[in-house]
Structure formats: C-alpha cells, structure tokens
Amino acid sequence: MGVTPVADCIVGKYQMFVAVLTPFGVRRTKRDHNQDLYILFNPWLAADAVFLDDEHEREECVMNEMGIIYHGAYDDISERNWNYGQFNYGVLDACLYIMDRSEMPITNRGDPIKVARKASAMMNSHDEEGVLVGNWSGDYTYGVAPTSWTGSTDILLSYASSKMPVCYAQCWVYAAVFNTFLRCLGIPSRVVTNYYSAHDNDGNLKTDIIVDDNGRIDRKRTKDSIWNYHCWNECYMSRPDLPPGFGGWQVVDATPQETSDGMYRCGPASVQAIKHGQICYPYDAAFVFAEVNSDCVFYSRKNDGTMQPVKVNRTHVGRMVLTKAAGGETRRDITNQYKFAEGTQEERTVLEKAEEYGCKREKSNPPLADVDVVLPTLEVSVGDSFELNLEFINSSDQRRTVQTYVSGSVVYYTGVSSHEFLFETPTVTVQPKKSVKKLVMVESRDYMDHLVEQANLNFIVTGKIKETSQIVTAMKIITLHNPKLIVEVSGSNKVNEEMMATVQFTNPFTHNLENVNIRMEGPGIMSPRNRYYALIPGGSSLTCTEMFTPQRSGRTRVIATLDCSGLRQVSGQASISIEA
Secondary structure: OOOOOOOOOOOOEOOOOOOEEEOEEEEEEEHHHHOEEOOOOOOOOOOOOOOOHHHHHHHHHOOOEEEEEEEEOEEEOOOOOEEEOOOOOOOOHHHHHHHOOOOOOHOOOOOHHHHHHHHHHOOOOOOOOEEEEEEEOOOOOOOOOOOHOOOOOOHHHHHHOOOOOEEEEEEHHHHHHHHHHHOOOOOEEEEEEEEEEEOOOOOOOOEEEEEOOOOOOOOOOOOOOEEEEEEEEEEOOOOOOOOOOEEEEEOOOOOOOEEEEOOOOOOEEEEHHHHOHHHHHEEEEEEEEHHHOOOOOOOEEEOOOOOEEEEOOOOOOOOEEEEEEEOOEEEEEOOOOOOOOOOOOOHHHHHHHHHOOOOOOOOOOOOOOOOOEEOOOOEEEEEOOOEEEEEEEEOOOEEEEEEEEEEEEEOOOOOOEEEEEEEEEEEEEEOOOOOEEEEEOOOOOOOOOOOOOOOOEEEEOOOOOOOOEEEEEEEEEEOOOOOOOOEEEEOEOOOOEEEEEEEEEEEEOOOOEEEEEEEEEEOOOOEEEEEEEEEEOOOOOEEEEEEOOOOOOEEEEEEEEEOOOOOOEEEEEEEEEEOO
C-alpha cells in the first residue's frame, strides 16, 4: 500500500498508524516514533507551488549544503564559505519548531508564500523571540561574533534546545540561516548580495548626503546610509496571488530593518515586479526596489538653511547583485534580473512606473563640476600604511582652485561611521585641461586601534571650486584584507575512516591577540568544533588539529574561522573528495 500526499499538503511531521475497521470495532497499531514521517515541499513535482524546472539549479538551491556568500566591496569582492547543513541531524526538527514557535496556523503550512513570510520574521528576535539577535556594535561579549560562525547547524540546534534567541547575527548570518530553513523544507533558495544597498530612505529613491556651504560633509544632518553590501535571500515559487509572469524568484529578507504589517520582515517580493517597477504588489517590493535603485544626492546646505542639489549619482546604489553559480564555486552576476541597464529607455520607463506608485525621485540634474576627483582602487592588508593618490582633473579651459576636505573614517559595512582618523584640507590648483595628483599618507597607527570587524575604511573627498562655487565630491570604500588561515586535510579520504584537519595561523602584528576562538566544520564530515586560545603573541604561529570521520561520500569542504576582538573575519577552507 502506498500513500501519496497532495501537492499542497501541509508541511510538517506526521504520526503514522494503521487502523482496521472490523465488525467488532476499530483496531489501530500502537504509536511508534520510528514510523513518524515528514512531508516537505517538493520542487521536483510540477503541481507543487515550489516546482523548479531546472535540474542544475534545483540541485544547487535545494540539495547543496555548502555555500559561498559574497561581501567586501563591488570592486574588491570577498567570499565567505558557509555550511548550510540542511541535512544534519536535528536541523529539520529545529525548522519545524520555528514554525510552531511562531504559532503559525497549521492550515497555512502548505503555502510557501505564507511560510516564507512568517519565517522572515522568525529569523530575527525582534518579533516573537525569533532565532537570531542582531548586533552591529562591535561588542560581542555575551555571544558569538557574527564573523565567527561557519554554518547554520549550531545556531538552529541551539535555538531549538534553549528556546532562546542566539547571539549574534548580521545580514549574511540572517540570510544564511534563512537559506538553511528554506532548503530544509524543500523550497529552492539562494543567498544574494547587493553591493551599495540603500537603507533608511523610506522608499523615496533618494539617499541624501549633505555638505555645508564650504563643501564639507555635514555628518549631523546626513541621516541616510548606504551599506557597502547587504545580503538577502531569493526563494522560488509560483505567485497565484499576483498576475501571470510574477512567479519565480522572490526576495525574502530576515534582517530587521523596517516593519512590514507590524513585524520586522520583508517579502516575498517578486524579482520580476521589482525589475519592472510594479512595486504595488505584495510584499514589500517598494522597499527592495529602493535598495537597488536609489539615487545618491549631494545637497549643499546654505547658511540660511536652504538646500540645493549639487550632484546626483544615479548609478552608485545597486551597483552589482551577486549569487553563487549553480554547480560550481564561481559567482554569478544577476544584476540584470533586478534592473535594466543604466540609462536605457527601459530603465526610464521603470522609474516612471515606480513614481506612479509613490516613489519620489530627485528630478533635477545639476551640471557637473568641471573638476573631477578620482580616488584609486587599492588592495591593502590590515596593519599596512599606504598612500592615497587623489587625482584632480580639470576639464575646463581655465585654471581652477579647489579648497578640499579629505576625510578618512573607519566604518561598519552598514555605512555608519565609527571613527574619523584622517582629516586634511589641502588647496589644489589645476591648470586648464590638466590633472594634478595630491598624495595623502595613511598611517596604520592612525586607524588600527579603531578598526571594527570588517575593516572598512571610507574616504570622502568634498570641496568647493573657488572660481565657480561648484561642489566636487568623491567616495571610496577600501576593505582591508585580513590574514588567512591555512587549512589542510590528511588521511584516507574514505567514509568511516578517521582523518585529520590542521589549521595554521600566524599573528601578523607586533601586538598580542587575546581571547581567540577557532571554529571548524564541514558538511557530511565534521560537526561544528570550537577551540579557545587565551593568547597568540605578536609574530607567533599557531597550529591546531581536529580528528573527524566522514559519514558521506562526495566532494565537500572543511571551513574554519578565527575570531577575537582584535581581529575579525579571518577564515580558510580546504576542499576534499570522500570515497565510499
């Protein structure tokens, strides 16, 4: 006898028993936990709402446990390995507990739209004591630093056992754990990174940067922020609640930013609706649209308080959208799935459509200043001093004198400034049709004591041209490169035969690193491990080993992170193939 659940069957854990009706009454088998069964969404079934008709993509977005999450800057992309671990023991029960904890009605649990929306709220602790506590402060004394996590398993199992939110998360941790939840329940999903993501702009398509009458940035009045990058999820499903054509990939975001229907959640929002400016459709399409389409507007604030736009950068926000390519370890640029090419007629039509639904844009087009400032792209390691070469290019037929303000700040990846370590006010004279380079020396001693976990330095150059009163502006994020862990694996590379993973690290600084944690894990081969070291002296090396026994064959990875308050986001990985 076979039992086939219907395509929209309620997802969850079922008790299985057999009842026999006889003339003498009903007899049923005894309850046996070993006969309990789970029913999940089925992306292989054409009648299921999450059906994905692409075997290659389905294998990646449902079955793959090992992920790559992109961060850094759009012109200096970094990778973070992550073990989603959706098949690890206890993870499925933890995901079902999350739905129980949310008190989600049983009848809604066969609808992927409702499941994804509810889960986007439950991934953060703001509502209903959800899975993860967000922390962007830099102080992680009472939990695990977001940069230290290597996978979702520890987080989900800890939440299910303690019934308490887990500390701590930032956007990629929310996205990675949410990805595990979705894949575990059979909903195809992937983690997406948007470079230069606009925030706190209430969907008005403007990110305002205010400079004073002299051309210096006014930090007190500049409230909007642009994140260097922001991670969210896409999940694949039909959208019978929307017109035809808006199914497929949907944005869901668990990072608590703005409330939606009274809860900190976002989505599912149709990617097709975002691309075509149809931001009236549920859920939260307008918010995501603004994250990838906002204009960066510089305003000059006069002494009398009036504001005048002096520069509009329409290409800075949503510079690039990346996800991991299916079946490999390379990245895939999916920017064109979110927006048409900058400056095309299609893009203008989309923006006009968005305005019809209430998104306000900056209509003015201030003339460009005839002096341009270009900041270099640099690759710099943590602890290095370096030269910042500013190039002033005069496109006019007359000499120009620019009174400039050069500011260097340590910033969180959210764009929020932590500490200004550099401030210079050079006056630069540029001859007609010429360029001049101004050298600014950046000393490591000025920024090292103020670095926050992702080691971002933000340089902003603003100024005023004496002859024309035009404002010049330029911005550049430099992500400092951290040292790497060397991860090596030795042994027979066979299932059920013991192997050894070795992690090596050298402290590149002259000062000591204290209270150091090393985490290590790998899908199908190693459960999460954690090692603590009270001190790694400056210049010294550390080697630690872990024994493990592979449980599954196939290609996989051992990933490791090193974390302490003096050095965040240090990682390494080793790829291996396990034979049966």
